[in-house]
Amino acid sequence: MRKVEFLDTTLRDGEQTPGVNFSIKEKVAIAKQLEKWGISSIEAGFPAASPDSFEAVKQIAAAMTTTAVSGLARSVKSDIDACYEAIKDAKFPQCHVFIATSPIHREFKLKKSKEEILDIIKEHVTYARTKFDVVEFSPEDATRTELDYLLQVVQTAVDAGATYINIPDTVGFTTPAEFGHIFEYLIANVKSDREIVFSPHCHDDLGMATANTLAAIKAGAGRVEGTVNGIGERAGNVALEEVAVALNIREDFYQASSPLVLNETVNTSEMVSRYSGIAIPKNKAVVGGNAFSHESGIHQDGVLKNPLTYEIITPELVGVKANSLPLGKLSGRHAFVEKIKELGLAFEESELAQLFAKFKKLADKKHEITDADIRALVTGTDIENPEGFxxxxxxxxxxxxxxxxxxxxxxxxxxxxxxxxxxxxxxxxxxxxxxxxxxxxxxxxxxxxxxxxxxxxxxxxxxxxxxxxxxxxxxxxxxxxxxxxxxxxxxxxxxxxxxxxxxxxxxxxxxxxxxxxxxx
Structure with a gap:
């Protein structure tokens, strides 16, 4: 049973969602939760984009203890330099270099020939390797790139020192069968004297991001890339929680597992929803409010007799406490603190007095306080505003x-x-x-x-x-x-x-x- 790495790009590609602007404080908080969730590597941002982006990546790099930190860089030396300066103090630094390779991008965006792009890849992946032990390369719009040329592109990056090869479905164009074939073809034909890890990066324009990602895993991908709740440009990215739970439930088929601590899934999902300002749809797979609800009388009867009749995912698997004891206005500070710990919520000792006061105020208004109320109370009021008002x-x-x-x-x-x-x-x-x-x-x-x-x-x-x-x-x-x-x-x-x-x-x-x- 092979374990598939998970790279989270919520803080980079996820922030490309219109309207989403995480503060540095929020990015560090999300990164710490991602590490707790078990993410293998965090794409912390695009350091060359702005001083704010650079500082965010730098602080995330300093905060991680077990998770690798990666920065995105175009095939431009100044981008790679910015990545190095932002991430050099990380325990496990990585650099992600990319350039577009499809005909439409070559002609209209880059205005460069195939040969020129191969030269750019060789020059910049080689340069990145002088600064990073681990370099990832992505051919943007790979799924609309000629397969024989895609092989040339990937081989050039590998020969220049790339360890991870990411195959992005940048515009959500491909299908599971096509995508699986691309991975099989590249894994069979790329030559290297060291291990090369291939990964998918799927967008959901045609609603197939999860299916395409799982097809890539079935075809041999060793790492997946996506975001929490599937946030991202246009229709978004693949939702990592969906991929992780699918691997858990269908381990028999995929013969692969994820490193994620699945009972931290709901905490992670709700944190990203809160900071992004994007609500989780009720019918969202794995973390939606209706994921474990049953309206049909036949379904309800079946679940009461045996949950497995209509539930392939238990609420507990993803961190939903089905039979947790609610708190009330008579609950004391100790019970409140134990509830926070039970839910796996992060808090500082200096915050407890204020949090408990908020809890007592809420308890005066609500007869019964649920886990969802506590989660919202503890984590829902720390949105950062400019200091001073x-x-x-x-x-x-x-x-x-x-x-x-x-x-x-x-x-x-x-x-x-x-x-x-x-x-x-x-x-x-x-x-x-x-x-x-x-x-x-x-x-x-x-x-x-x-x-x-x-x-x-x-x-x-x-x-x-x-x-x-x-x-x-x-x-x-x-x-x-x-x-x-x-x-x-x-x-x-x-x-x-x-x-x-x-x-x-x-x-x-x-x-x-x-x-x-x-x-x-």
């Missing part, structure tokens, strides 16, 4: 003309409480208008969604918003959590405006993606 409180007044007045209390950069008033046709509009006044910047609300953390009328509310910075056309996602849906709305909108403010201050740089490439 925060949302404090709000009040709503209904007017005789049918309008609503919102009074928003904010703490400004000097630590002073500032109250801002604004009217609106409804409560949420009035709240958002008041927050717009506070920030004094122009944003456009793109989407506004409310979801309940748990079932019931007393559920905590998680609000997710997307806003556009009108000056730059950049989209930002943010979330807010509170027992009061209006306060959750305010928190989410404040967090979104905070990201816009950071961009306007130059603290958030342009997202350099794998599609941005110098033509010189």
């Amino acid at each position: 925060r949302f404090n409180d709000l009040s709503i007044t209904s007017n005789a003309d049918g309008s609503v007045t919102a009074a928003i209390s904010m703490i400004n950069i000097d630590g002073e409480e500032v109250e801002v008033l604004a009217n609106g046709k409804g409560s949420v509009e009035a709240i958002f208008n008041a927050i717009d006044k506070f920030f004094n910047q122009t944003v456009r609300l793109e989407s506004y969604n409310i979801e309940a953390v748990t079932d019931g009328i007393d559920a905590q509310a998680r609000v997710l918003v997307s806003v556009e910075n009108v000056d730059t056309d950049t989209i930002f996602n943010a979330s807010g959590l509170d027992f009061d849906v209006l306060k959750a709305s305010a928190i989410a909108y404040v967090n979104a405006n905070a990201l816009v403010q950071k961009e306007n201050a130059g603290e958030i740089g342009h997202k350099v993606s794998e599609h941005d490439y110098p033509t010189n």
Whole structure:
């Protein structure tokens, strides 16, 4: 039984999702959770993209103890140098070099011949090997590259010193049968006197990312690359949690296993959902809210008699405690701390007093507090805002003309409480208008969604918003959590405006993606 490595690119390719902008603090927190989950290697970012990206990769590299850290680099020496400077202090540093190889990319993006691209690969993989013991190479848009030329490309990278060869389905074009054949062909024909590990990197444009990834594993891939919850550009990347659980459930077929600690899956998924501001669909495989629900009477009857009749994945496998004891307002500090530890949630001793106070406040409003409530309480309020201001409180007044007045209390950069008033046709509009006044910047609300953390009328509310910075056309996602849906709305909108403010201050740089490439 061979063990397949897992490379997570949530912090690089996942951040290419429109509206997703992780802060450095959030990236380090996610990286630590990924290490706890058992990820083999983290693609921490694109160090050459901006000073902010460089610093994030550097801090992640310093924080990891067992997980390798990789940085992405175009086939440009300055990119490779940036990777080296950001990752040189990592315990297990890696560099990921790429260039596009398909006919359409050669002609329209790179404007280079096949021979020129082979020369670029040889030069830059060789250069990367002078700085890194482990170099990964990717031929971008590999699945639309001529197979015989793809072999030349990969052989050139291997001869230049690449250890990992990643085959990306950049635009989600391929099918499982085609993709499996590509891996079989390359593994059979690439020549090397050392072990070469092949890996897929699949996008989900045609809904086949998981199937394609598993086909590559069946064909001999030794590492998979993807993101948590499948976030990423367009339709996203392959969801790593789906691949890991598929290997676990169908180990008999794939004859391969993952290194992931599966009962950390839900914690990892919810953390990424929270920081990305992207809700997990109820029908999402493995981690969706309905993954272990049964509506049909026939299904319910079967599950009661034997869960295996309709459940191939147990809730416990991915970290859902099916019969966990809920807490209530009479629960003490010790029980609260033990519950946090049971759920595997990270916390600092210095935070306990504040967390317990929040718990007691919530317990006064809810008769029964579930694991989901605790998870949301502990991890749902640490969204980073620019230092020096925060949302404090709000009040709503209904007017005789049918309008609503919102009074928003904010703490400004000097630590002073500032109250801002604004009217609106409804409560949420009035709240958002008041927050717009506070920030004094122009944003456009793109989407506004409310979801309940748990079932019931007393559920905590998680609000997710997307806003556009009108000056730059950049989209930002943010979330807010509170027992009061209006306060959750305010928190989410404040967090979104905070990201816009950071961009306007130059603290958030342009997202350099794998599609941005110098033509010189």
